[in-house]
Every structure is written in structure tokens, then in C-alpha cells.
Amino acid sequence: xxxxxxxxSIGFQGGQVLxxxxxxxxxxGLYDALGEGGWHEITSEDGPIRVYLGQIVYVGAESSExxxxxx
Numbered sequence: 445x446x447x448x449x450x451x452x453s454i455g456f457q458g459g460q461v462l463x464x465x466x467x468x469x470x471x472x473g474l475y476d477a478l479g480e481g482g483w484h485e486i487t488s489e490d491g492p493i494r495v496y497l498g499q500i501v502y503v504g505a506e507s508s509e510x511x512x513x514x515x
Contacts, residue, residue, distance in 0.1 A: 448467070449489055450465065450466065450467075450471060450505050451463065451506045452471060452503060452504060452505045453502075453504040453505075454500055454503050455500070455501045455504075456501060457499050458499075464488040464489075464490070464493065465488060465489040465490075466487070466489075467487075470486055470487055470488070473486075474503060478497055478500065478503070480497060481497050482496070482497060482498070483495070483496055483497070484497050
């Protein structure tokens with residue numbers, strides 16, 4: 445069975461936003477690395493992405509809970 449992916453948004457200083465679909469493991473790895481600074485590689489559905497952690501302002505993740513309807 446394929447790993448479940450979540451959509452995340454990474455906001456950078458200057459206003460740029462990067463949207464990706466990543467596994468729970470990748471999301472946890474990003475959260476763990478945020479305090480370290482430097483570069484971090486994230487493996488997304490579209491391939492690897494390297495981000496500079498010192499420029500990240502926020503990380504938002506969609507809920508992993510299922511929902512019904514338009515909300």
C-alpha cells in the first residue's frame with residue numbers, strides 16, 4: 445500500500461510560498477530540522493526539493509482527517 449501524502453505549504457521571507465505533497469515521515473523530518481538552520485532536502489511526490497531553513501517563516505499542513513462536503 446502506498447504511503448499517505450499530505451499537502452503542505454511552506455512560506456518564506458519575502459512572501460513566496462511553496463506547496464508540496466509529502467509523506468508524514470517527510471513532514472516530521474522537516475519539523476525536526478526547522479530549529480537546525482542550513483539546507484534540508486524534502487522528498488515530495490514531484491521529486492526532491494532543497495530548502496534553506498533560515499528563510500522559512502511558516503509551515504502549514506492540511507488535516508489528515510477525512511472530511512465530507514465543501515469545508
